[in-house]
Amino acid sequence: MELRQLRYFVAIVDHGSLSRAARVLHIVQPALTQQLQQLEEELGATLLHRSAQGMQATDAGKIFYEHALAILKQVSDAKSAVSQSTDKPSGTVALGIPQSASGALAFPLLTAVRAAYPEIVFQLTEELTGNLTEQLASGRLNLAILFDDGQLGKFATKPLVEEEMMFITRADSQFACKKKSISLAKALQVPLILPSIQHGVRPRIEQVVRDQGLKIEHVIDITSIAILKSAILADMGATILPVSPLLAEIERGEMRACPINDVKLSRTVSLCASKNIPLTNAAMAVEKLVLELSRDLVGSGKWLGAELLNSSS
Structure with missing residues (x-):
């Protein structure tokens, strides 16, 4: 299995068409079809099927798609970690936030990252808590804002408020x-x-x-x-x-x-990261910014009903 096969498969799912994916990837469609067939043979499963709506993932394909995204993100993060400077962090950072916390943090955080780190491509995702936990564990997210329900032991956590x-x-x-x-x-x-x-x-x-x-x-x-x-x-x-x-x-x-x-x-609102996947310099910069921003929002009274916890001070 090759990384290019993962990229090809993800592109087909994202674009819903072999022809559109081939144009985006700048390869001819027969070559793309051949790579997909080799991938399915190696996995021993059909990943895609044709429908009236185009190419769609099978149940096995949906599972493999999530893993492929996580693998490709970790490879991208690894490249960024090697090349980026600690003085001017760059690269992509994906942070997930629950719907019920986005009102306090989402826009201030987006504004702060853009102002402090213009070289960082910041992806802010609003999801249900359960979805965020799965995405953080798989490596699709670098960081996530989660609520401490006693089940966060598998993550590195820093309580915020x-x-x-x-x-x-x-x-x-x-x-x-x-x-x-x-x-x-x-x-x-x-x-x-x-x-x-x-x-x-x-x-x-x-x-x-x-x-x-x-x-x-x-x-x-x-x-x-x-x-x-x-x-x-x-x-x-x-x-x-x-x-x-x-x-x-x-x-x-x-x-x-x-x-x-x-x-x-x-x-308890906590900032969480994987214990197994190292943070890039860019992700560490965003992590620090989240801690500083939480302190500022509570101190200024803009985060109503929130009490700052020690580890974020």
Whole structure:
């Protein structure tokens, strides 16, 4: 198996056509077909099949595609690590961030990397926590922002902040707090709109509820943060979340955040990297920038409900 065969296979999947992939790769289509056949023979599996939509990956092809992307990225990172300067880091850095943390970090981080390291090609990916964990483990991501649920032992982690979770409603909601704070039991009496179980925040909420001997009786599961916002603004219920994903709506006065007064409900936000795949100079530069930016955002009050943890100071 050769690296060029991996590149060829990825190009075919990405472009959905042998002819388009051949043009992009600057090779003739028969040669591309031959390389694909050799790859399938070596693997003993059919990787692609023709359909009305073009060339599509089989189930085996989808699995191999993920591995091929990871391998090609690690080869690219290895080349960058050898050639790049520590004074002027360059190359590609892929960082993943969960939907429920992007409101606080995504745009400030994108702006900071572009300003500090113009030579770095910065790829910022917003995904479900479960997807980020898989991509970081496989090497498709250099870094990821993850929530410490006790399952991060396979990664090198640097805690950033502890985020308080609050009871959040539409500002004039029928479910809004009558006082300045609310008990967890009373919050659970309201129809709750919560991220689905794939989000790192949901298992944490459910664990605290169980520890208090309580149950979530009425819940609307929504995977998309955008749809969750719309449901809250339609007054279908309330949510229990950190402030960061709903910060814009709270600052505009469209939503109201109310502290939970009888139990500590929070999540630890950590910056994670693989223990097995070394970081390039560019990735280490971005890692340092994330730590500095977290400190600045908390210190300036722009990351509401967040408390800085020692290792990021």
